[in-house]
Amino acid sequence: MQGAIARADWIALDWGTTHLRGWAMTADGQVLAHNSSEHGMGRLTRAGYEPALLDLTQGWFSGKVIAIACGMVGSRQGWIEAPYASTPCMALPTGLVTAPTSTHGLTVHVIPGIKQDKPADVMRGEETQIAGFLALNPGWDGVLCLPGTHTKWAQVSAGEVVSFQTCMTGELFSVIGTQTVLRHSVSADGWDDDAFAQGLADGFERPERLTARLFSLRAEHLLHGQDAVAGRARLSGLLIGVELAATRAYWLGSQIAVIGAGKVASLYVTALAAQSAPAMQADGTAVTLAGLTAAWRRLQGASA
Amino acid sequence: MQGAIARADWIALDWGTTHLRGWAMTADGQVLAHNSSEHGMGRLTRAGYEPALLDLTQGWFSGKVIAIACGMVGSRQGWIEAPYASTPCMALPTGLVTAPTSTHGLTVHVIPGIKQDKPADVMRGEETQIAGFLALNPGWDGVLCLPGTHTKWAQVSAGEVVSFQTCMTGELFSVIGTQTVLRHSVSADGWDDDAFAQGLADGFERPERLTARLFSLRAEHLLHGQDAVAGRARLSGLLIGVELAATRAYWLGSQIAVIGAGKVASLYVTALAAQSAPAMQADGTAVTLAGLTAAWRRLQGASA
Numbered sequence: 001m002q003g004a005i006a007r008a009d010w011i012a013l014d015w016g017t018t019h020l021r022g023w024a025m026t027a028d029g030q031v032l033a034h035n036s037s038e039h040g041m042g043r044l045t046r047a048g049y050e051p052a053l054l055d056l057t058q059g060w061f062s063g064k065v066i067a068i069a070c071g072m073v074g075s076r077q078g079w080i081e082a083p084y085a086s087t088p089c090m091a092l093p094t095g096l097v098t099a100p101t102s103t104h105g106l107t108v109h110v111i112p113g114i115k116q117d118k119p120a121d122v123m124r125g126e127e128t129q130i131a132g133f134l135a136l137n138p139g140w141d142g143v144l145c146l147p148g149t150h151t152k153w154a155q156v157s158a159g160e161v162v163s164f165q166t167c168m169t170g171e172l173f174s175v176i177g178t179q180t181v182l183r184h185s186v187s188a189d190g191w192d193d194d195a196f197a198q199g200l201a202d203g204f205e206r207p208e209r210l211t212a213r214l215f216s217l218r219a220e221h222l223l224h225g226q227d228a229v230a231g232r233a234r235l236s237g238l239l240i241g242v243e244l245a246a247t248r249a250y251w252l253g254s255q256i257a258v259i260g261a262g263k264v265a266s267l268y269v270t271a272l273a274a275q276s277a278p279a280m281q282a283d284g285t286a287v288t289l290a291g292l293t294a295a296w297r298r299l300q301g302a303s304a
Numbered sequence: 305m306q307g308a309i310a311r312a313d314w315i316a317l318d319w320g321t322t323h324l325r326g327w328a329m330t331a332d333g334q335v336l337a338h339n340s341s342e343h344g345m346g347r348l349t350r351a352g353y354e355p356a357l358l359d360l361t362q363g364w365f366s367g368k369v370i371a372i373a374c375g376m377v378g379s380r381q382g383w384i385e386a387p388y389a390s391t392p393c394m395a396l397p398t399g400l401v402t403a404p405t406s407t408h409g410l411t412v413h414v415i416p417g418i419k420q421d422k423p424a425d426v427m428r429g430e431e432t433q434i435a436g437f438l439a440l441n442p443g444w445d446g447v448l449c450l451p452g453t454h455t456k457w458a459q460v461s462a463g464e465v466v467s468f469q470t471c472m473t474g475e476l477f478s479v480i481g482t483q484t485v486l487r488h489s490v491s492a493d494g495w496d497d498d499a500f501a502q503g504l505a506d507g508f509e510r511p512e513r514l515t516a517r518l519f520s521l522r523a524e525h526l527l528h529g530q531d532a533v534a535g536r537a538r539l540s541g542l543l544i545g546v547e548l549a550a551t552r553a554y555w556l557g558s559q560i561a562v563i564g565a566g567k568v569a570s571l572y573v574t575a576l577a578a579q580s581a582p583a584m585q586a587d588g589t590a591v592t593l594a595g596l597t598a599a600w601r602r603l604q605g606a607s608a
Contacts, residue, residue, distance in 0.1 A: 084527075119516075120523035150485070150519055166519040171484050179479045180472065181454070208511035208549040212423075215454060215470040219424035223388075245512040 008032055008060045012292040013053070013108075015073035016125060017042045020052060022067075024060040027300075029293045033060060041072040049079035050101055053108070064105040066299070068096075068292050070128035074110040084115035084122060088162045092131035092294055111295055114161055121166050125288075126152045129259055132291030133282055134159055142255030145272075145279070147264045149174075151243065153250045165250065167243045170264070177235055182214065185221035190229035199234035200271050203241020210242050240271045251277055260284045312336055312364045316596040317357070317412075319377035320429060321346045324356060326371075328364040331604075333597045337364060345376040353383035354405055357412070368409040372400075372599045374432035374592070378414040388419035388426060392464045396435035396598055415599055418465055425470050429592075430456045433563055436595030437586055438463055446559030449576075449583070451568045453478075455547065457554045469554065471547045474568070481539055486518065489525035494533035503538035504575050507545020514546050544575045555581055564588045 008024035015021075018040040024033040039052035053067065074082035080100065085093035092111070099108040113124035126146045134140060134156065146152040149171045154164040177186040202213055217234055220226040226234075244251070251272065256279035258268045265281055272279045312328035319325075322344040328337040343356035357371065378386030384404065389397035396415070403412040417428035430450045438444060438460065450456040453475045458468040481490040506517055521538055524530040530538075548555070555576065560583035562572045569585055576583045 115523075115527055117527070120520050120527050122523050122526055165516050166523070167515040168484065168518045169515050172480075172515060172518075175479045175483045176476075179483050180475050207514075208546060210511075210514060210550070211471040211473050211476060211543070211547055212469050212550045214472045214476075216424050219419075219426050219470070222426055223419055223421070223424050239515070242512060243515055246514070246516045 008057075008065060010296050011057055011060060011065060011067040012289055012296070013067055013069035013073070014071055014125065014128075014288050014292070015069045015078075016040055016071040020056060022053075022056045023289060023292075024057070025293070025296070031289070041075065041078050044079075046079065049073065049099065050103065050106075053106075054103065061105075065107070066296070067106070067108045068111065068295050068299070069099075069108060070111040070288070070292060070295075071125035073099075074112060075124055078110075079108075080110055082110040082112040084113045085127075087114060087116045087164065088160045089114060090131075090159055091127060091134055091156065091161050092291065092298070093127060096295065096299070109295070109299065111292075114164070116164060119165070121164055123152055123154075123164060123166070126154070127161065128291035128295070129284065129287045130154055130156060130161060130291070131294050132287035132289065133257065133259065135290045135294045136282070136287065137257075140255070140257070142257065143250050144257050144259060145251070145268055146259045146284075147268050148260075151268075153247045155250060155254075165247060167246060169239045169243045173236060173239050176214065176239075177232065180214075181218055182231070182235065185218050185226070185228055186231040186235050187228035188232075190232060192230045192233040195230035195233035196237040196267070196270075197274065199237025199239075200241040200244075200274060201237075202234075203238040204244050204271075204275065205241075207242040207245035210238065213238055236267065237271075240267060244271055244275060251279075256280070257282055259287055312361075312369060314600050315361055315364060315369060315371040316593055316600070317371055317373035317377070318375055318429065318432075318592050318596070319373045319382075320344055320375040324360060326357075326360045327593060327596075328361070329597070329600070335593070345379065345382050348383075350383065353377070353403065354407065354410075357410075358407065365409075369411070370600070370603070371410070371412045372415065372596050372603070373403075373412060374415040374596060374599075375429035377403075378416060379428055382414075383412075384414060386414040386416040388417045389431075391418060391420045391468065392466045393418060394435075394463055395431060395438055395460065395465050396595065396602070397431060400599065400603070413599070413603065415596075418468070420468060423469070425468055427456055427458075427468060427470070430458070431465065432595035432599070433588065433591045434458055434460060434465060434595070435598050436591035436593065437561065437563065439594045439598045440586070440591065441561075444559070444561075446561065447554050448561050448563060449555070449572055450563045450588075451572050452564075455572075457551045459554060459558075469551060471550060473543045473547045477540060477543050480518065480543075481536065484518075485522055486535070486539065489522050489530070489532055490535040490539050491532035492536075494536060496534045496537040499534035499537035500541040500571070500574075501578065503541025503543075504545040504548075504578060505541075506538075507542040508548050508575075508579065509545075511546040511549035514542065517542055540571065541575075544571060548575055548579060555583075560584070561586055563591055 082097040386401040
């Protein structure tokens with residue numbers, strides 16, 4: 001098995017705060033092997049990156065290999081800082097930074113994030129997904145929504161990220177549901193489509209009432225016996241509704257794509273559809289790999 | 305000393321989730337002694353209330369005594385449930401509930417909270433403060449703001465609570481500043497008036513952008529070196545600005561009083577003043593005691 005895959009032409013790495021994911025790749029973009037670990041940036045000291053990478057890629061290469069990495073690995077607290085490109089800029093920034101390695105033949109290039117001066121905003125990792133989406137959908141113009149802990153909305157035109165905006169929706173959902181008085185009224189799982197739709201409408205139509213609506217979820221539970229599964233779905237709808245109100249200038253009248261194949265991405269597609277804004281959905285891993293592949297190809301082109 | 309105060313005519317109790325505060329009172333409303341403990345509702349089983357009260361009031365009475373309590377002590381998880389009165393209702397609800405005691409001569413009456421059916425909302429403890437404010441300011445009509453973990457806005461007319469609304473501003477400030485990525489960009493203390501004013505304007509004028517503005521605080525720190533003290537004040541301003549936008553229908557054109565003497569209450573007065581809405585400020589402990597005294601007097605009147 002190790003022999004069979006000891007011929008990776010290059011290695012693709014998605015290296016975030018909590019996880020490290022890697023793929024052994026051929027020159028023509030095929031995946032030979034995949035592995036992941038919890039050696040995210042948050043758990044590593046600077047000296048820990050190279051061992052974490054070698055552990056992940058055991059048997060994938062012998063001799064020379066290039067790895068291309070995106071994500072928080074390039075932050076100030078990461079393996080090596082890859083300074084942000086500034087908007088407007090190509091979705092796949094130039095200026096890859098090479099991490100210090102001691103393993104013979106191993107070269108690791110880190111893709112820079114993108115920053116926006118005003119309103120101040122930053123991304124690391126999503127720029128690679130955006131580049132991958134554009135590689136898979138050449139000539140596409142419009143708005144990309146990348147849901148997550150910190151959801152990104154990016155206006156893309158002619159291959160460039162023109163502007164973007166981050167909403168802390170995912171992280172707020174998590175802390176409000178588990179760390180405030182609402183933890184008694186919001187379940188850890190389960191779902192209720194009607195409650196989501198109700199929360200969504202409340203949040204979108206009266207976003208300024210968010211902090212009041214939140215306490216209503218508690219009071220609805222105390223006074224009217226609203227169950228905690230409905231509470232969870234209403235909280236999600238409320239926060240996504242407020243986010244759509246905040247980002248209306250982005251998505252209104254634009255072509256929209258939501259990156260991600262899971263439940264959360266589907267909620268954004270549902271929420272946008274409720275505002276008569278149809279959105280396509282693209283697989284998150286596929287666009288990440290496409291973006292890393294685009295970066296590798298550009299490197300090959302440059303060195304050819 | 306114990307002898308000197310063993311003549312309380314009655315005992316006033318403010319019994320919340322985290323703290324118990326008590327006052328030994330004379331029949332004409334003078335305070336003989338004061339004590340407090342951390343025996344809040346959150347730390348007590350049902351059997352623990354009476355010992356906690358006896359511990360707090362050692363030496364305050366011998367023979368018969370009446371205690372009047374407000375706050376979470378009357379919740380379902382408290383000493384005894386004092387069912388909510390429903391809006392519209394007198395600020396000081398009737399229907400006090402007597403807690404079960406085994407100490408000879410000790411009678412404990414618990415003041416009910418107030419509920420509102422739609423939008424669903426609840427208060428426990430604040431109704432007593434509102435009643436106390438009205439006892440100290442007879443005939444006052446307008447809107448009372450009671451800042452705290454869960455800030456209450458109450459519309460008061462002819463001695464009644466007509467409607468009210470709770471905003472989770474205080475609790476959001478706490479969890480966002482300590483449990484999210486903003487903890488790196490928001491200090492635990494310190495203050496910056498200009499940053500507060502900026503956050504306030506942002507939150508009030510564009511409340512729908514809250515979740516985006518929150519991430520901006522992080523990005524401003526990363527990109528422009530905004531210090532964490534300014535981050536703290538901007539976060540506070542942002543959340544209070546959004547709250548003022550949510551409660552505009554309450555305070556716009558109304559007579560306003562903010563309950564509380566501390567920093568947080570002052571921030572609300574400053575924030576309202578920035579919207580050309582002058583507010584008076586009343587001491588929180590004074591209105592609590594006045595409300596408990598009003599309840600005691602009514603009981604005396606009823607039994608006379």
